[in-house]
Structure formats: C-alpha cells, structure tokens
Amino acid sequence: MENIDALIVTLTKEAQAVKPAPHPFRLSLTWLVLAAIYLALSLALFGFRPDILAQFHRPWFAAEFAALVCVLFTTSLSAALLSFPDLHQIRRWAFAPLAAFALLLVVLGFAWLADNPPAPLPVHGFECTLSIAFFSLLPAVWTLLVMRHFASTHAPWAGSVALLFAFSVGALWLRVYEVTDSIVHLVEWHYLPMLGIGIFGLWLGTKILKW
C-alpha cells in the first residue's frame, strides 16, 4: 500500500491539464471527411468510369454502392469507439459494421441472381485487390496513427475495423473508377479480400495499438 501511495504522489506531480479526446462521433466524422477528400482528389486525378451515371440507374449497382458507403460509415464509427477503453459507453454502436456487412452480403447475393446473363469476366484478377490495398494504405496509416494516441482495450478488433475502414475507402474508389460489372469478379477480387484484411488487422492491432 505504501508503494501505491508513493506512486500516486509521483503521478499527481506529473499531472498537468490535459485536453480531453474528441467525442468518437466527431473523430469518426473527421476520418470520413478526410476519406471523402482523399476519394475526391483521387477521382479528380484518375477520373470516374465513363458509364458512371448509367450505372447508378441500375438498382443493384446503386444498392451495392450504398451498402459499401454503409460499411465505410459504420467501420469508421466502430474504429473511433474502439479507440476508447470503455467504447465511450455506447458499446452497441461498435457492432454496427456487422449490420453493414450483412447488408452488403444480401445486396451481393441479389446482384448475383440478377446478373443473368452473366457479365463477362475481366481479364485481370488480383490486380484489383492490389489496387484497393495500395489505395487503402494512406487511410490505414492515418487511422491507425490517430488511434495510437488513444487507449484501446480491444486492440485486435480496433486494428481489424480500422483496416476494414481503409479498405472500404479503396473498394469504393475502385467501384466508381473501374469498368467491371461481373459480380463474380467483384466478389472474388474486391470483397472476399476484405476477410483477409480483417484477419490481418486483428494481428496488426495487437502490434500497433499496444499501450
């Protein structure tokens, strides 16, 4: 107990006024705004797919885009909440990505059924995954670096959700940039790798978000 008293004296001496961390909603919004700016700049640089307006008139493309935006929003919110030791005491919002991924799965299922006759498979394959991963690097780095300033008590999940957020930025960009309508290709090279990224994030979180 004497040691504890001595420690309290030491900690008290070190204690200066600190600026409380921003609310997770605000933090999430900041990440979303940065992601929007990043997307806008990239699209200004690389351009949209030429048939983008026509694509938005296809219900399953619009639904897939909306589901992907939901994934982006919910993973950003969840990553922000998971940065706090107590998940800011709004724990249930941290599970929101599950609903968004379920929605994406359902939409992809319907899009698969609607893809009749099937759209031709593009000649490329893993290049899409690589492009998304490369595009996601910057959002992943900035998100994880910001999260390191907090105190996550769920480091593996926080790491996983942060990478999923970054990867969904990349997936969103490629969806509006690349002229591909083959649902098989999309599932195989755009969305299934998300699973691997999520698993990789579990490991990365334990390494990066340790405190």
Place this chain on the structure above:
Amino acid sequence: MQRSLTGDQRAYASLLQETACLLRPFLARRLSFANEVDDLTQEILISIHKARHTYDGLRPYKPWAYAIAKFRLHDFLRAYYADQLRHAEDFDELEEILPEHVTETAFGYESIHNEVQKLPEKQAAILQMMHRDGYTAKEVAEKIGMNESAVKVAAHRAYKVLRKLLER
C-alpha cells in the same frame, strides 16, 4: 476527474486514492497473492494516468476505470498463465524422474556449496540466504535492498546456472 483534467493535483490525488480503494477488492477476488494485487493496482493506476485524456468527465467514471482495470487484469493473467506453461514439467520428463526416490533428494545445500560459490556474488548470496538460512524471497529482498521480483529472477537464473554446473 473533471477537476483533475484541468490540472487540479489535489483532486487528481484523491481520485487516484479512491480508484485504488475500488480496485483492491476487485483484484483481490481474482488474484491469489497480496503482492500481485498491489503490483497490478499500481499498473492499472499508471494506465489510468496514461489514458486520462480518453475520459471527458461527461460520462460515468467507474465503467471507464473498470474497463482499463479488466484490460490490465487480462494482460496480467495471460502473461501469468503463459509463464506457468513455460515452467510446466513435461509428462515425458516426469516419467523419467518418477521411478526414482522422489521424496528424497540427493542434494542438500551443503553438497552443492562449492558450486554455489562459483556463481556471481549476488546470486550466491541470495541462494545462501534462501536455502541455507531459510529466508523467504521477500525477506531476502528487504535484507539486500532489492525488489522481491528481482530476487526471484536472480534466484531463478542461479538455479539454471547451477543445473548446468551439476549436469556436467
């Protein structure tokens, strides 16, 4: 906590005192030894100090503090059980030992006295006090002015060296 976030040191000290009082029974229910409770309480207080910027003073304090406490407790237990596993005897090794006289030991402290003298001075002194004079690790720590865990670590290292010496 709100006052302590603005740099009020007195409020902060009182908050940490109260938190320590909250944590001790919480940890005592989950850990076996008083020294472990003390060590972990200190670790949790340091974590609370490091993470205090993640508390804004607008939501209840206890869930926030307990979230950190549980996190550190799990860390501690994970390390503890990993350590237990590392030092666990292999059944194959036990089979080799069991047919022998397990209740009698071939070595007394006196019989390995010469090997103990070959150890570094501090390790030899620790082993002498623990095995010849019958002091506990805590008492040895007090006598030679070391931390109890440091004494245990030094003793453990000495055992390893001794084992090598005796196996030759």
